[in-house]
Each structure stands twice: as structure tokens, then as C-alpha cells.
Amino acid sequence: MKRILSVGSLNLDYVINVPKRPNVGETVSGAELDTVCGGKGGNQAIAAARSGGSVTMIGAVGSDKAGEVLRETLTQAGIECGSLLTKPCATGCAFITVCDGDNSIIVVRGANGELTPDDLKDEWFEGADFVILQLEIEGDTVLSALKKAKQFGATTVLNPSPASCMRDEFLDYTDILIPNEGEAAQITGIDPESENFEQNVLIALEKRVSRAIMTLGSKGSVYLDGDDLIHVPAFPATPVDTTGAGDTFLGALVTKLAEGSSLHEGIIFATAASAIAVTRHGAAPSIPTRDETEAFLRERT
Numbered sequence: 001m002k003r004i005l006s007v008g009s010l011n012l013d014y015v016i017n018v019p020k021r022p023n024v025g026e027t028v029s030g031a032e033l034d035t036v037c038g039g040k041g042g043n044q045a046i047a048a049a050r051s052g053g054s055v056t057m058i059g060a061v062g063s064d065k066a067g068e069v070l071r072e073t074l075t076q077a078g079i080e081c082g083s084l085l086t087k088p089c090a091t092g093c094a095f096i097t098v099c100d101g102d103n104s105i106i107v108v109r110g111a112n113g114e115l116t117p118d119d120l121k122d123e124w125f126e127g128a129d130f131v132i133l134q135l136e137i138e139g140d141t142v143l144s145a146l147k148k149a150k151q152f153g154a155t156t157v158l159n160p161s162p163a164s165c166m167r168d169e170f171l172d173y174t175d176i177l178i179p180n181e182g183e184a185a186q187i188t189g190i191d192p193e194s195e196n197f198e199q200n201v202l203i204a205l206e207k208r209v210s211r212a213i214m215t216l217g218s219k220g221s222v223y224l225d226g227d228d229l230i231h232v233p234a235f236p237a238t239p240v241d242t243t244g245a246g247d248t249f250l251g252a253l254v255t256k257l258a259e260g261s262s263l264h265e266g267i268i269f270a271t272a273a274s275a276i277a278v279t280r281h282g283a284a285p286s287i288p289t290r291d292e293t294e295a296f297l298r299e300r301t
Contacts, residue, residue: 001053001054001258002053002054002129002130002258002259003054003055003056003127003128003129003130004045004048004053004054004055004056004128004129004130004131004132004254004255004258005055005056005057005058005124005125005128005130005131005132005149005154006041006042006044006045006048006055006056006057006058006059006131006132006133006251007041007058007059007120007131007132007133007137007141007142007145008039008040008041008042008044008058008059008112008132008133008134008136008137009039009040009041009042009059009092009109009112009134009136009137010037010039010041010042010057010059010060010061010070010074010084010091010092010111010112011037011038011039011042011070011091011092011093011094011107011110011112012035012036012037012038012066012069012070012091012092012093012094013034013035013036013037013038013039013093013094013095013096013243013282013283014033014034014035014093014094014095014096015033015034015035015036015096015098015241015243015281015282016030016032016033016095016096016097016098017030017031017032017097017098017099017281018030018031018097018098018099019031019099020099021097021099021104030097034281034282036281036282036283036284036285037069037070037073037074037283037284037285038094038096038243038244038282038283038284039059039070039092039094039112039136039283040134040136040159040161040247041057041059041133041134041136041137042057042059042070042073042074042284043244043247043248043251043283043284043287044132044134044159044247044250044251044254045057045074045077045079045132045251046073046074046077046079046251046284046287047244047247047248047249047250047251047252047255047273047287048132048251048252048254048255049077049078049079049251050077050251050287050288050289050290051251051252051255051256051269051273051289051290051293052255052259052290053251053254053255053258055078055079055080056079056080056081056082056083056124056128057074057079057080057081057083057084058083058084058120058124058145059084059085059112059115059137060084060085060086060087060111060112060114060115060119061084061085061086061087061091061092061111062086062087062088062089062090062091062092062110062111063086063087063088063089064090064091066090066091066093067086067091067111070091071084073284077284083121083124085111085115085119086111087111087114087115089110089111089114090108090110090111091110091111092107092108092109092110092111092112092113092136093107093108093110094106094107094108095108096243098241098243098281101238101239101240101241101242101278102239102242103241103242103243105243107136109136109137112136112137113137113138115137115138115141116138116140116141117140117141117143117144119141120141120144120145120148122148122151122152125145125148125149125151125152125154126152127152128149128152128154129154129155129258130154130155130156130157130254130257130258131145131146131149131154131155131156131157132156132157132158132159132250132251132254133145133146133156133157133158133159134158134159134160134161135159135160135161135162135163135165135166136161136162136165139165139167142167142170143167143169143170143173146158146170146173146174147173149173150173155175155176155257156173156174156175156176157174157175157176157177157178157250157254158170158174158176158177158178159178159179159246159247159250160177160179160183160187161179161180161183161246163179163182163183163186163187164186166183166186166187171208171209172208174208174209175209175210175211176209176210176211176212176213177205177208177209177211177212177213178212178213178214178215178246178249178250178253179205179212179214179215180214180215180216180217180246181214181215181216181217184201184202184205184212184214185197185201187205188201188204188205190204198214198222198229199224199229201214202214202222202223202224202229203224206224211223211263212224213253213263213267215246215249216234217234217242218234218239219233219234220232220233220234220271221234221249221267221271223263223267225264230264232264232267232268232271233271234271234274234275235271235272235275235296235300236275237275237276237278237279238279239278239279240278240279240280240281241278241280241281241282241286242278243282243283243286244277244282244283244284244286244287245274245277245278245286246274247283247287248270248273248274248276248277248286248287248288249270249271249273249274250270251287252266252269252270252273252274252293253266253267253269253270256269256270268297269293269297272293272296272297272300273287273288273293275296276288276292276293276296
């Protein structure tokens, strides 16, 4: 089985469901509060593992109860955590408000900001087939991980989120780029309202990386097959909480690619996994197992 590394953030998420988002100076009563595991690195690792992948997590948690909870959650998901470091600080956390299925998020980096290039050991990357990264850890650490991954022959998969942390040089070491519409527009400078935006943005991105897939939320995703724009629609779903849907898509897709599936096959599987995720609360808790995703697909194909 091919080996997948996730290098990135780990947060304990505090999820508040609200009937409306507060205006400045306004207080709104939340319907309920859930505490769940999250962080883009952890979410993507769990998504890959629950989809059947052999996954190792590289990241950092704090020396607190939240760090213990995150480590235990990853281990229970079947993720190898020997390269998960404990830093003498607080674990990263996120405060998420969910209203009508959409979310707004405030992130406090905590230990995620303490993971440095010096922490990354060469032996962690030896034998890795895929390395997936996001931008919720320090940029220098992202760049170091990308370089090490390429040094040891791994396929690199970058989710450029948050786009405000994107550096042009990351693209020099990226094989597969998976942005959403806003991130793709920011990276390329192409106006999302312009004619043929989707095709033009993917053409621009694939001048820098081997493959680009742009996610479109409830509209699905698009990619290029030669000169043809291929649209893979989302499966109909009534969203409860969209937190982690994009991470679910990426992790599930990478597992299928690691198994030798075609890009189109992988995207369909990943689309199904993310459709299930949006019907559940939380980030990591919403991610389906492989059996659940395959059952979902059998019912709809």
C-alpha cells in the first residue's frame, strides 16, 4: 500500500450553531456548542485514512489536554503519529459559527505556528508516495516540506488555504494543486466574473503545476482533460455544516490516486465523500468511512 503523509495543522474546534451571525456590537445566542477535532492537516489525514489510505501525520500539538485529544483521535483513525510533535504551548484551536449550513471561522495557530523547518526529519519523507500540505502552518515549514517531498520522489498535493499565506515559490514544488474558486482567482489574478473563468484559471495554473483541480462548493469541481474542461457535479445534499468538506474531498481523492485510480474516478469518489460530510456536524467527525462512501455511490450510480 502506498504511503501518504499529511503535513499541516491540527486544531481543537469549538463549533457554535447560531440562527444568525451577529453584527458589530450585537450578541446572539448559540443553539449549541460542540468541541470536535479539526485543522486542515488533521482533517485531510483523517479523510485519507477513513477512505482506506495508509497515512502518517506530521504536525504539532500543545502540551495540554487538547493535544492529547487530537493525538488520540488521529490514532483511533488508524493514522501513524510517530512524527506528531508536542510543543510547550497551547494546541491550535478554531472558533466556528455555523448558520444555515455555512460557516465562518477564526483560527488561533497555537502549536501549529511552532512547527519549524528544523523539525522536519528526512527519514519521515523517505518512502512517501504522496505528501499533502495546506497553509495553516508557517510558510517556511511548508516550503521545506515540499522540497523534502520532491527530494525523495513523492507526489506533492497542495491545498492553498488560506490563500493569503500562498507564496509563488510553493508552485515550483507542487504536482497537484487543489484550490477553491476564490483561492484560484487570488493565485492567478483572473477575475472570477470574467468569461471562461474556470477554463482560463486552470490553464494558467497548469503552466506551473502538473495538475489543477478547482472545487466549486455546491457546484462540484472542474479539471482539464487536455483542452477540454471537465465538470464533475456535486451530489445533491442538504448541508448541515460545510466545515471540512474541502478537506474531505482532498483526502479521499489522494487515497484513490494512491491506489491507482484515474483522476476522474478519484474525483467522483471524493465528491461523494464530501457530499456525506456536509450532512453532518463538525469537521473530523463528519468525514465518512470508505464503506459509507462506496455505499453512497452504489445508491446513486
